[in-house]
Amino acid sequence: MVIGILGGGASGMAAALAAAENPGVQVILMERQARVGRKLAATGNGRCNLTNLHAGESGYHGEDPAFARFALSEFDPEKTLNWFSSLGLFTVAEGSGRVYPYSDQANSVVDVLRFALEKENITLKLGFEAEKVKKTGTGFRVESKEETVECDKLIIACGGLAGTKLGGTMSGYKFLRGLGHKCTKLRPTLVQLKSSWNGTAGLKGVRCNCRAAVYRDGRLHSESTGELQFTEYGISGPVVFEISRDVCSEKGDWICRLDFLPDIEETALLAELQRRKTTNLPASELLTGILHNRLGRVLSQSAGISQSRMVSELSVFELRQAVQAVKNFEIGLTEPMGMDSAQVTAGGIVTKEFDDKTMESRITPGLYACGEVLDIDGDCGGYNLQWAWSSGRLAGLHAGGLL
Ligand SMILES: Cc1cc2nc3c(=O)[nH]c(=O)nc-3n(C[C@H](O)[C@H](O)[C@H](O)COP(=O)(O)OP(=O)(O)OC[C@H]3O[C@@H](n4cnc5c(N)ncnc54)[C@H](O)[C@@H]3O)c2cc1C
Numbered sequence: 001m002v003i004g005i006l007g008g009g010a011s012g013m014a015a016a017l018a019a020a021e022n023p024g025v026q027v028i029l030m031e032r033q034a035r036v037g038r039k040l041a042a043t044g045n046g047r048c049n050l051t052n053l054h055a056g057e058s059g060y061h062g063e064d065p066a067f068a069r070f071a072l073s074e075f076d077p078e079k080t081l082n083w084f085s086s087l088g089l090f091t092v093a094e095g096s097g098r099v100y101p102y103s104d105q106a107n108s109v110v111d112v113l114r115f116a117l118e119k120e121n122i123t124l125k126l127g128f129e130a131e132k133v134k135k136t137g138t139g140f141r142v143e144s145k146e147e148t149v150e151c152d153k154l155i156i157a158c159g160g161l162a163g164t165k166l167g168g169t170m171s172g173y174k175f176l177r178g179l180g181h182k183c184t185k186l187r188p189t190l191v192q193l194k195s196s197w198n199g200t201a202g203l204k205g206v207r208c209n210c211r212a213a214v215y216r217d218g219r220l221h222s223e224s225t226g227e228l229q230f231t232e233y234g235i236s237g238p239v240v241f242e243i244s245r246d247v248c249s250e251k252g253d254w255i256c257r258l259d260f261l262p263d264i265e266e267t268a269l270l271a272e273l274q275r276r277k278t279t280n281l282p283a284s285e286l287l288t289g290i291l292h293n294r295l296g297r298v299l300s301q302s303a304g305i306s307q308s309r310m311v312s313e314l315s316v317f318e319l320r321q322a323v324q325a326v327k328n329f330e331i332g333l334t335e336p337m338g339m340d341s342a343q344v345t346a347g348g349i350v351t352k353e354f355d356d357k358t359m360e361s362r363i364t365p366g367l368y369a370c371g372e373v374l375d376i377d378g379d380c381g382g383y384n385l386q387w388a389w390s391s392g393r394l395a396g397l398h399a400g401g402l403l
Helices: 010-019 040-046 065-074 077-086 106-116 171-178 238-243 266-276 293-302 316-327 383-399
Strands: 002-006 026-031 091-093 098-101 122-126 132-135 140-143 148-151 153-156 187-189 193-195 207-216 219-230 234-236 254-259 329-336 344-346 367-369
Touching: 002 010, 002 140, 002 148, 002 171, 002 383, 010 026, 010 106, 010 153, 010 383, 026 148, 040 106, 065 383, 077 091, 077 383, 098 106, 140 153, 153 171, 153 383, 171 367, 187 329, 207 238, 219 238, 234 238, 234 329, 266 316, 293 316, 316 329, 367 383
Parallel strands: 002 026, 002 153, 026 122, 153 367
Antiparallel strands: 091 098, 132 140, 140 148, 187 344, 193 234, 193 329, 207 219, 207 254, 219 234, 254 329
Protein backbone atom coordinates (compact mmCIF):
# COMPACT_ATOMS: atom_id res chain seq x y z
CA MET A 1 0.00 0.00 0.00
CA VAL A 2 1.29 3.49 -0.88
CA ILE A 3 0.58 6.42 1.45
CA GLY A 4 1.09 9.83 -0.13
CA ILE A 5 1.73 12.75 2.22
CA LEU A 6 1.54 16.24 0.84
CA GLY A 7 3.65 18.72 2.82
CA GLY A 8 6.96 18.08 4.56
CA GLY A 9 6.35 20.40 7.50
CA ALA A 10 5.79 19.51 11.15
CA SER A 11 2.57 17.51 10.74
CA GLY A 12 3.59 15.89 7.45
CA MET A 13 6.87 14.58 8.90
CA ALA A 14 5.08 13.29 12.01
CA ALA A 15 2.55 11.55 9.75
CA ALA A 16 5.24 10.05 7.52
CA LEU A 17 7.21 8.64 10.45
CA ALA A 18 4.06 7.19 12.03
CA ALA A 19 2.81 5.54 8.82
CA ALA A 20 6.27 4.11 8.11
CA GLU A 21 6.18 2.21 11.41
CA ASN A 22 4.28 -0.34 9.34
CA PRO A 23 7.04 -1.96 7.28
CA GLY A 24 4.41 -3.16 4.80
CA VAL A 25 3.57 0.32 3.54
CA GLN A 26 5.47 2.63 1.24
CA VAL A 27 5.34 6.30 2.23
CA ILE A 28 5.89 9.08 -0.31
CA LEU A 29 6.44 12.47 1.33
CA MET A 30 6.09 15.36 -1.14
CA GLU A 31 7.42 18.81 -0.26
CA ARG A 32 7.45 21.80 -2.59
CA GLN A 33 10.44 23.49 -1.00
CA ALA A 34 14.06 22.38 -1.36
CA ARG A 35 14.07 21.01 2.19
CA VAL A 36 11.66 19.72 4.77
CA GLY A 37 10.65 21.74 7.83
CA ARG A 38 11.50 25.19 6.50
CA LYS A 39 8.90 26.90 8.71
CA LEU A 40 9.79 24.65 11.62
CA ALA A 41 13.38 25.89 11.41
CA ALA A 42 12.15 29.47 11.93
CA THR A 43 9.81 28.78 14.83
CA GLY A 44 10.22 30.24 18.30
CA ASN A 45 12.59 32.94 17.01
CA GLY A 46 14.91 30.19 15.78
CA ARG A 47 14.63 28.26 19.06
CA CYS A 48 11.49 26.19 18.25
CA ASN A 49 9.03 26.06 21.09
CA LEU A 50 8.11 22.50 20.16
CA THR A 51 5.42 21.87 22.73
CA ASN A 52 3.93 23.06 26.00
CA LEU A 53 3.62 20.79 29.02
CA HIS A 54 0.14 22.28 29.66
CA ALA A 55 -1.19 21.80 26.12
CA GLY A 56 -4.75 20.50 26.35
CA GLU A 57 -8.07 21.16 24.63
CA SER A 58 -8.64 24.50 26.43
CA GLY A 59 -5.66 26.03 24.62
CA TYR A 60 -7.18 25.47 21.19
CA HIS A 61 -9.71 27.38 19.06
CA GLY A 62 -11.87 26.96 15.99
CA GLU A 63 -15.54 26.25 15.34
CA ASP A 64 -15.17 22.99 17.30
CA PRO A 65 -12.03 22.94 19.49
CA ALA A 66 -13.18 19.62 21.02
CA PHE A 67 -12.15 18.05 17.70
CA ALA A 68 -8.55 18.33 18.91
CA ARG A 69 -9.17 16.49 22.19
CA PHE A 70 -8.65 12.89 21.03
CA ALA A 71 -5.49 13.50 19.01
CA LEU A 72 -3.99 15.57 21.85
CA SER A 73 -4.75 12.92 24.46
CA GLU A 74 -3.48 10.03 22.29
CA PHE A 75 -0.20 11.83 21.69
CA ASP A 76 0.13 14.32 24.52
CA PRO A 77 3.16 16.52 25.30
CA GLU A 78 4.74 13.78 27.44
CA LYS A 79 4.46 11.15 24.69
CA THR A 80 5.65 13.73 22.17
CA LEU A 81 8.77 14.42 24.24
CA ASN A 82 9.45 10.68 24.63
CA TRP A 83 9.13 10.35 20.88
CA PHE A 84 11.57 13.21 20.29
CA SER A 85 13.90 11.69 22.84
CA SER A 86 13.78 8.39 20.92
CA LEU A 87 14.77 10.38 17.81
CA GLY A 88 17.79 11.73 19.68
CA LEU A 89 16.57 15.21 20.63
CA PHE A 90 17.46 16.60 24.06
CA THR A 91 14.88 19.09 25.30
CA VAL A 92 14.44 21.52 28.18
CA ALA A 93 11.21 22.86 29.72
CA GLU A 94 10.89 26.42 30.99
CA GLY A 95 8.85 27.31 34.07
CA SER A 96 5.95 28.40 31.83
CA GLY A 97 5.71 24.87 30.39
CA ARG A 98 7.25 25.86 27.07
CA VAL A 99 9.66 23.22 25.79
CA TYR A 100 12.68 23.94 23.58
CA PRO A 101 15.51 21.83 22.17
CA TYR A 102 18.40 21.77 24.65
CA SER A 103 20.61 23.16 21.87
CA ASP A 104 18.28 26.21 21.68
CA GLN A 105 18.31 25.69 17.91
CA ALA A 106 15.17 24.96 15.92
CA ASN A 107 17.39 23.26 13.36
CA SER A 108 18.07 20.47 15.86
CA VAL A 109 14.37 19.57 15.72
CA VAL A 110 14.39 19.61 11.92
CA ASP A 111 17.60 17.56 11.85
CA VAL A 112 16.38 14.70 14.05
CA LEU A 113 13.19 14.48 11.98
CA ARG A 114 15.15 14.62 8.72
CA PHE A 115 17.47 11.82 9.86
CA ALA A 116 14.52 9.72 11.01
CA LEU A 117 12.92 10.08 7.56
CA GLU A 118 15.88 8.20 6.06
CA LYS A 119 14.06 4.88 6.11
CA GLU A 120 13.73 2.32 3.37
CA ASN A 121 9.98 2.64 3.19
CA ILE A 122 9.95 6.47 3.00
CA THR A 123 10.56 8.22 -0.31
CA LEU A 124 11.19 11.93 0.00
CA LYS A 125 10.32 14.10 -2.98
CA LEU A 126 11.73 17.60 -2.46
CA GLY A 127 10.91 20.43 -4.84
CA PHE A 128 7.65 18.64 -5.62
CA GLU A 129 4.99 21.33 -5.81
CA ALA A 130 1.63 19.65 -6.14
CA GLU A 131 -0.65 21.48 -8.54
CA LYS A 132 -3.52 19.02 -8.81
CA VAL A 133 -4.93 16.38 -6.53
CA LYS A 134 -7.52 13.99 -7.93
CA LYS A 135 -9.49 11.05 -6.61
CA THR A 136 -9.03 7.98 -8.81
CA GLY A 137 -10.94 4.70 -8.78
CA THR A 138 -8.69 3.14 -6.15
CA GLY A 139 -6.88 6.05 -4.57
CA PHE A 140 -5.43 9.45 -5.43
CA ARG A 141 -3.28 11.10 -8.08
CA VAL A 142 -1.05 14.02 -7.13
CA GLU A 143 0.43 16.02 -9.99
CA SER A 144 3.27 18.51 -10.01
CA LYS A 145 4.54 20.17 -13.22
CA GLU A 146 7.12 17.43 -13.73
CA GLU A 147 5.77 14.33 -12.04
CA THR A 148 2.69 12.36 -11.06
CA VAL A 149 2.41 10.31 -7.88
CA GLU A 150 -0.27 7.66 -7.44
CA CYS A 151 -1.17 6.56 -3.92
CA ASP A 152 -3.81 4.48 -2.17
CA LYS A 153 -4.26 6.92 0.69
CA LEU A 154 -3.43 10.59 0.85
CA ILE A 155 -2.68 12.83 3.83
CA ILE A 156 -2.94 16.58 3.22
CA ALA A 157 -0.43 18.30 5.51
CA CYS A 158 0.13 21.51 3.54
CA GLY A 159 -0.19 23.79 6.57
CA GLY A 160 -1.94 27.15 6.63
CA LEU A 161 -1.52 30.50 4.96
CA ALA A 162 0.34 32.20 7.81
CA GLY A 163 4.07 32.84 7.49
CA THR A 164 3.81 33.16 3.70
CA LYS A 165 7.54 33.74 3.23
CA LEU A 166 8.30 30.50 5.07
CA GLY A 167 5.94 28.40 2.97
CA GLY A 168 2.42 29.34 4.02
CA THR A 169 0.08 28.68 1.06
CA MET A 170 -3.54 28.25 0.06
CA SER A 171 -2.67 24.84 -1.45
CA GLY A 172 -4.06 22.62 1.27
CA TYR A 173 -7.36 24.49 1.42
CA LYS A 174 -7.63 24.38 -2.37
CA PHE A 175 -6.98 20.63 -2.63
CA LEU A 176 -9.36 19.75 0.19
CA ARG A 177 -12.08 21.96 -1.23
CA GLY A 178 -11.58 20.23 -4.57
CA LEU A 179 -12.22 16.93 -2.79
CA GLY A 180 -15.53 18.14 -1.36
CA HIS A 181 -14.57 19.92 1.88
CA LYS A 182 -15.58 23.36 3.13
CA CYS A 183 -13.32 26.03 4.57
CA THR A 184 -14.17 28.63 7.23
CA LYS A 185 -12.98 32.24 7.01
CA LEU A 186 -9.19 32.47 7.34
CA ARG A 187 -7.69 35.13 9.66
CA PRO A 188 -4.15 35.79 10.86
CA THR A 189 -3.54 35.01 14.53
CA LEU A 190 -0.52 35.14 16.87
CA VAL A 191 0.24 38.31 14.99
CA GLN A 192 1.50 41.87 15.54
CA LEU A 193 -1.15 44.56 15.94
CA LYS A 194 -1.20 47.94 14.22
CA SER A 195 -1.94 50.99 16.32
CA SER A 196 -3.40 54.41 15.57
CA TRP A 197 -1.13 55.90 18.25
CA ASN A 198 1.69 57.73 16.47
CA GLY A 199 4.20 57.13 19.28
CA THR A 200 5.05 53.52 18.41
CA ALA A 201 7.57 54.39 15.66
CA GLY A 202 9.64 56.45 18.13
CA LEU A 203 9.73 53.49 20.50
CA LYS A 204 10.57 50.98 17.77
CA GLY A 205 12.69 48.15 19.20
CA VAL A 206 11.90 48.96 22.87
CA ARG A 207 10.99 45.81 24.80
CA CYS A 208 9.26 45.73 28.15
CA ASN A 209 7.29 43.47 30.41
CA CYS A 210 3.66 44.53 30.72
CA ARG A 211 0.06 43.53 31.19
CA ALA A 212 -1.86 44.13 27.96
CA ALA A 213 -5.64 44.14 27.85
CA VAL A 214 -7.65 44.57 24.66
CA TYR A 215 -11.09 46.22 24.88
CA ARG A 216 -13.74 46.49 22.21
CA ASP A 217 -16.22 49.31 22.87
CA GLY A 218 -15.18 49.24 26.52
CA ARG A 219 -15.61 45.48 26.96
CA LEU A 220 -12.65 43.26 27.78
CA HIS A 221 -11.78 41.08 24.76
CA SER A 222 -8.50 39.46 25.84
CA GLU A 223 -5.63 40.06 28.25
CA SER A 224 -2.24 38.67 29.09
CA THR A 225 1.05 39.52 30.78
CA GLY A 226 4.48 39.15 29.23
CA GLU A 227 7.01 40.72 26.91
CA LEU A 228 5.90 43.44 24.50
CA GLN A 229 7.93 45.03 21.76
CA PHE A 230 7.14 48.31 19.98
CA THR A 231 7.35 48.28 16.18
CA GLU A 232 7.13 50.88 13.43
CA TYR A 233 3.37 50.42 13.15
CA GLY A 234 2.26 49.07 16.50
CA ILE A 235 2.99 46.35 19.03
CA SER A 236 4.48 42.88 18.87
CA GLY A 237 6.01 40.24 21.14
CA PRO A 238 4.67 37.19 23.00
CA VAL A 239 2.09 39.14 25.03
CA VAL A 240 0.67 40.67 21.85
CA PHE A 241 0.50 37.32 20.08
CA GLU A 242 -1.45 35.99 23.03
CA ILE A 243 -4.08 38.74 22.87
CA SER A 244 -4.19 39.06 19.06
CA ARG A 245 -6.83 36.46 18.26
CA ASP A 246 -9.76 38.10 16.42
CA VAL A 247 -8.71 41.64 17.37
CA CYS A 248 -10.38 44.17 15.01
CA SER A 249 -12.34 41.32 13.39
CA GLU A 250 -15.53 43.31 13.95
CA LYS A 251 -16.23 47.02 13.78
CA GLY A 252 -15.84 48.89 17.03
CA ASP A 253 -13.56 50.99 19.14
CA TRP A 254 -10.60 48.67 19.78
CA ILE A 255 -8.06 49.82 22.34
CA CYS A 256 -5.20 48.17 24.18
CA ARG A 257 -4.57 49.20 27.78
CA LEU A 258 -0.97 48.69 28.85
CA ASP A 259 0.29 48.39 32.42
CA PHE A 260 4.05 48.76 32.22
CA LEU A 261 4.57 47.83 35.88
CA PRO A 262 2.12 44.98 36.45
CA ASP A 263 3.79 43.87 39.69
CA ILE A 264 3.85 47.29 41.35
CA GLU A 265 0.81 48.98 42.91
CA GLU A 266 -0.09 52.54 41.91
CA THR A 267 0.43 53.73 45.50
CA ALA A 268 3.94 52.27 45.63
CA LEU A 269 4.87 53.92 42.33
CA LEU A 270 3.43 57.26 43.46
CA ALA A 271 5.43 57.02 46.70
CA GLU A 272 8.63 56.47 44.71
CA LEU A 273 7.89 59.43 42.40
CA GLN A 274 7.17 61.64 45.41
CA ARG A 275 10.51 60.60 46.91
CA ARG A 276 12.15 61.77 43.66
CA LYS A 277 10.80 65.29 44.29
CA THR A 278 13.62 65.66 46.81
CA THR A 279 16.26 65.02 44.09
CA ASN A 280 17.83 67.29 41.54
CA LEU A 281 16.49 65.36 38.53
CA PRO A 282 15.10 67.00 35.38
CA ALA A 283 11.51 65.91 34.60
CA SER A 284 12.77 63.98 31.55
CA GLU A 285 14.38 61.55 34.04
CA LEU A 286 11.26 61.11 36.18
CA LEU A 287 10.94 57.40 35.31
CA THR A 288 14.64 56.65 34.87
CA GLY A 289 15.67 53.45 36.62
CA ILE A 290 12.09 52.20 36.49
CA LEU A 291 11.38 51.80 32.78
CA HIS A 292 13.36 51.77 29.54
CA ASN A 293 14.63 55.37 29.21
CA ARG A 294 12.87 56.06 25.88
CA LEU A 295 9.61 54.62 27.15
CA GLY A 296 9.85 56.56 30.42
CA ARG A 297 10.22 59.86 28.57
CA VAL A 298 7.36 59.15 26.18
CA LEU A 299 5.07 58.23 29.09
CA SER A 300 5.91 61.26 31.21
CA GLN A 301 5.44 63.51 28.16
CA SER A 302 2.09 61.92 27.41
CA ALA A 303 1.14 62.66 31.03
CA GLY A 304 1.55 66.34 30.09
CA ILE A 305 4.83 66.83 31.95
CA SER A 306 7.13 69.32 30.25
CA GLN A 307 10.57 67.69 29.98
CA SER A 308 12.39 70.99 30.62
CA ARG A 309 11.09 71.31 34.20
CA MET A 310 12.58 69.75 37.34
CA VAL A 311 11.02 66.80 39.17
CA SER A 312 11.05 68.88 42.36
CA GLU A 313 8.64 71.37 40.71
CA LEU A 314 6.03 68.74 39.78
CA SER A 315 2.73 68.74 41.65
CA VAL A 316 1.20 65.62 43.20
CA PHE A 317 -1.51 65.86 40.52
CA GLU A 318 1.18 65.68 37.81
CA LEU A 319 2.85 62.73 39.52
CA ARG A 320 -0.52 60.97 39.64
CA GLN A 321 -0.90 61.63 35.89
CA ALA A 322 2.50 60.01 35.35
CA VAL A 323 1.43 56.99 37.43
CA GLN A 324 -1.70 56.67 35.26
CA ALA A 325 0.41 56.81 32.09
CA VAL A 326 2.59 53.96 33.41
CA LYS A 327 -0.25 51.81 34.76
CA ASN A 328 -3.10 52.57 32.31
CA PHE A 329 -1.66 53.60 28.99
CA GLU A 330 -4.21 53.35 26.19
CA ILE A 331 -3.42 52.99 22.52
CA GLY A 332 -5.93 52.55 19.69
CA LEU A 333 -5.75 49.37 17.60
CA THR A 334 -6.60 49.45 13.90
CA GLU A 335 -5.92 45.98 12.47
CA PRO A 336 -3.64 42.97 12.76
CA MET A 337 -0.65 42.71 10.45
CA GLY A 338 -1.24 40.38 7.50
CA MET A 339 -0.82 36.65 6.98
CA ASP A 340 2.84 37.01 6.05
CA SER A 341 3.61 38.35 9.54
CA ALA A 342 1.28 35.96 11.38
CA GLN A 343 2.52 32.80 13.03
CA VAL A 344 -0.73 30.90 12.63
CA THR A 345 -3.92 30.84 10.54
CA ALA A 346 -7.17 30.91 12.48
CA GLY A 347 -9.93 29.11 10.59
CA GLY A 348 -9.44 26.35 8.05
CA ILE A 349 -11.05 23.18 6.74
CA VAL A 350 -14.25 22.39 8.64
CA THR A 351 -13.37 19.72 11.21
CA LYS A 352 -16.79 18.10 11.49
CA GLU A 353 -16.16 16.71 8.01
CA PHE A 354 -13.31 14.62 9.52
CA ASP A 355 -13.29 11.80 12.06
CA ASP A 356 -11.44 13.07 15.15
CA LYS A 357 -10.39 9.49 16.07
CA THR A 358 -8.61 8.89 12.76
CA MET A 359 -8.29 12.28 10.96
CA GLU A 360 -9.92 10.62 7.94
CA SER A 361 -12.36 12.52 5.75
CA ARG A 362 -16.02 11.63 6.23
CA ILE A 363 -16.59 12.74 2.63
CA THR A 364 -13.74 11.05 0.77
CA PRO A 365 -12.55 7.77 2.32
CA GLY A 366 -8.78 7.30 2.21
CA LEU A 367 -8.21 11.05 2.44
CA TYR A 368 -6.73 12.48 5.66
CA ALA A 369 -5.78 15.97 6.86
CA CYS A 370 -3.67 17.18 9.78
CA GLY A 371 -2.00 20.29 11.16
CA GLU A 372 -2.82 23.91 10.52
CA VAL A 373 -4.88 23.34 7.36
CA LEU A 374 -7.72 22.21 9.63
CA ASP A 375 -9.85 24.70 11.55
CA ILE A 376 -7.84 24.35 14.78
CA ASP A 377 -5.39 26.93 16.08
CA GLY A 378 -3.64 26.98 19.40
CA ASP A 379 -2.49 29.52 21.95
CA CYS A 380 1.00 30.98 21.83
CA GLY A 381 3.68 28.85 23.51
CA GLY A 382 4.12 25.53 21.69
CA TYR A 383 0.44 24.68 21.26
CA ASN A 384 0.42 24.85 17.46
CA LEU A 385 3.36 22.52 16.98
CA GLN A 386 1.83 20.13 19.51
CA TRP A 387 -1.30 20.07 17.35
CA ALA A 388 0.86 19.38 14.29
CA TRP A 389 2.63 16.44 16.02
CA SER A 390 -0.55 14.98 17.54
CA SER A 391 -2.79 15.27 14.49
CA GLY A 392 -0.01 14.24 12.10
CA ARG A 393 0.85 11.14 14.08
CA LEU A 394 -2.81 10.10 14.39
CA ALA A 395 -3.37 10.51 10.63
CA GLY A 396 -0.17 8.58 9.85
CA LEU A 397 -0.93 5.67 12.17
CA HIS A 398 -4.43 5.28 10.72
CA ALA A 399 -3.49 5.70 7.10
CA GLY A 400 -0.65 3.22 7.72
CA GLY A 401 -3.07 0.67 9.13
CA LEU A 402 -1.39 0.67 12.56
CA LEU A 403 -4.51 1.45 14.61
C1 LIG B 1 7.56 32.63 12.39
C2 LIG B 1 6.78 31.52 13.02
C3 LIG B 1 7.11 31.08 14.28
C4 LIG B 1 6.38 30.06 14.90
N1 LIG B 1 6.76 29.61 16.12
C5 LIG B 1 6.08 28.61 16.71
C6 LIG B 1 6.52 28.05 17.94
O1 LIG B 1 7.58 28.42 18.48
N2 LIG B 1 5.76 27.08 18.52
C7 LIG B 1 4.60 26.61 17.91
O2 LIG B 1 3.94 25.74 18.48
N3 LIG B 1 4.20 27.06 16.71
C8 LIG B 1 4.92 28.03 16.09
N4 LIG B 1 4.53 28.47 14.85
C9 LIG B 1 3.38 27.82 14.19
C10 LIG B 1 3.81 26.46 13.60
O3 LIG B 1 5.03 26.60 12.91
C11 LIG B 1 2.74 25.90 12.65
O4 LIG B 1 1.49 25.89 13.27
C12 LIG B 1 3.12 24.48 12.20
O5 LIG B 1 4.33 24.48 11.50
C13 LIG B 1 2.02 23.89 11.33
O6 LIG B 1 2.45 22.61 10.89
P1 LIG B 1 1.88 22.05 9.51
O7 LIG B 1 2.57 20.77 9.27
O8 LIG B 1 0.42 22.09 9.51
O9 LIG B 1 2.35 23.14 8.42
P2 LIG B 1 3.85 23.57 7.97
O10 LIG B 1 4.83 23.29 9.04
O11 LIG B 1 3.69 24.96 7.47
O12 LIG B 1 4.13 22.59 6.76
C14 LIG B 1 3.41 22.59 5.57
C15 LIG B 1 4.35 22.17 4.46
O13 LIG B 1 3.59 21.92 3.28
C16 LIG B 1 4.33 22.38 2.18
N5 LIG B 1 3.40 22.60 1.07
C17 LIG B 1 2.41 23.51 1.00
N6 LIG B 1 1.80 23.44 -0.17
C18 LIG B 1 2.38 22.44 -0.89
C19 LIG B 1 2.21 21.91 -2.19
N7 LIG B 1 1.29 22.39 -3.04
N8 LIG B 1 3.00 20.86 -2.60
C20 LIG B 1 3.96 20.37 -1.76
N9 LIG B 1 4.19 20.87 -0.53
C21 LIG B 1 3.42 21.89 -0.10
C22 LIG B 1 4.96 23.65 2.69
O14 LIG B 1 6.09 24.04 1.91
C23 LIG B 1 5.34 23.26 4.12
O15 LIG B 1 6.66 22.75 4.22
C24 LIG B 1 5.26 29.48 14.22
C25 LIG B 1 4.95 29.92 12.93
C26 LIG B 1 5.69 30.93 12.32
C27 LIG B 1 5.32 31.37 10.92
